[in-house]
Amino acid sequence: MDIDKNMGIVVVDDFATMRKVIKNLLKQAGYKNITEAEDGVEALKVLKSEKVDFIISDWNMPNMNGLEFLKAVRADSKLSGLPFLMVTAEGLKENVVLAIKAGVSGYIVKPFTAAVLSEKIEQIAEKL
Amino acid sequence: MDVRFINPFLNGTLNVLTTMAFVEPKPGKPYLKKDSLASGDVSGIIGLTGSATGSMALSFSEGAILKVASNILGEEIREINDDITDAVGEITNMVSGAARKELESIGLTVTAAIPTVVAGKDHLIKHVLGGPSIIIPFEIEEGLFAVDVCISTLKGT
Numbered sequence: 506m507d508i509d510k511n512m513g514i515v516v517v518d519d520f521a522t523m524r525k526v527i528k529n530l531l532k533q534a535g536y537k538n539i540t541e542a543e544d545g546v547e548a549l550k551v552l553k554s555e556k557v558d559f560i561i562s563d564w565n566m567p568n569m570n571g572l573e574f575l576k577a578v579r580a581d582s583k584l585s586g587l588p589f590l591m592v593t594a595e596g597l598k599e600n601v602v603l604a605i606k607a608g609v610s611g612y613i614v615k616p617f618t619a620a621v622l623s624e625k626i627e628q629i630a631e632k633l
Numbered sequence: 634m635d636v637r638f639i640n641p642f643l644n645g646t647l648n649v650l651t652t653m654a655f656v657e658p659k660p661g662k663p664y665l666k667k668d669s670l671a672s673g674d675v676s677g678i679i680g681l682t683g684s685a686t687g688s689m690a691l692s693f694s695e696g697a698i699l700k701v702a703s704n705i706l707g708e709e710i711r712e713i714n715d716d717i718t719d720a721v722g723e724i725t726n727m728v729s730g731a732a733r734k735e736l737e738s739i740g741l742t743v744t745a746a747i748p749t750v751v752a753g754k755d756h757l758i759k760h761v762l763g764g765p766s767i768i769i770p771f772e773i774e775e776g777l778f779a780v781d782v783c784i785s786t787l788k789g790t
Contacts, residue, residue, distance in 0.1 A: 519747070520723035521716070521719045522716070522722075522723045523723050526705060529707055565726065565747055593730070594745075595730060596731070596734035597733060597742060599742070614734070615726075616648060616649045616652035616653045616727055
């Protein structure tokens with residue numbers, strides 16, 4: 506199945522470095538519509554003002570962390586169906602379980618390669 | 634400090650820098666440090682809590698971090714600026730995460746705070762536990778960097 510490279514993707518991370526790394530990798534993979542947000546609070550504003558089809562979010566962020574953001578997305582009837590990929594340094598088993606229980610679509614532990622990110626996005630997008 | 638803490642931070646550092654920055658650091662022999670002087674020009678520091686408590690710092694010489702950050706970001710950076718301090722924060726976060734994952738495999742569940750970054754010649758690294766800390770030195774062609782760890786289990790072992 507062909508993945509829609511025009512889908513809107515929001516990259517949420519408090520570190521500009523990681524937003525840039527992920528954005529560069531997405532562009533290399535052919536994705537064109539990428540928006541950034543610094544934390545869950547800002548990301549929720551983006552979700553309500555722009556067309557977003559796919560969320561890539563960090564876990565450890567100030568104001569609203571990735572897990573809180575995920576729960577907020579799943580609790581909102583207009584956003585609950587959005588694919589949500591967590592890309593985080595949090596590899597502890599209990600945190601992965603928490604994210605799965607909260608409805609995460611996929612989970613990548615940093616550090617990661619371009620191939621891993623690309624494959625995971627395609628796996629999730631193919632199920633849509 | 635327990636020597637079991639050395640390998641998770643050593644392996645975590647190698648994993649993060651080879652995967653994200655495409656460099657192959659050569660680790661040196663770990664040693665004890667009793668003062669607070671950082672071994673590099675820019676340092677990321679992160680607090681650790683849980684079944685082991687303390688803090689970890691990652692301290693880069695200017696040459697080393699310019700190479701590492703340039704590789705991570707895919708563009709040449711020639712001076713220590715906001716891009717560098719942001720990158721050091723994220724690298725510290727990733728090394729902490731990779732080390733904590735390995736610590737979990739030896740029965741220690743450790744959570745981390747959000748890292749802070751300090752830059753400047755001869756800056757200080759103040760560990761939560763006061764010290765001494767274990768320094769794990771690394772070298773790449775462009776310069777030196779080090780992991781500076783000061784943690785202890787709840788029993789103080």
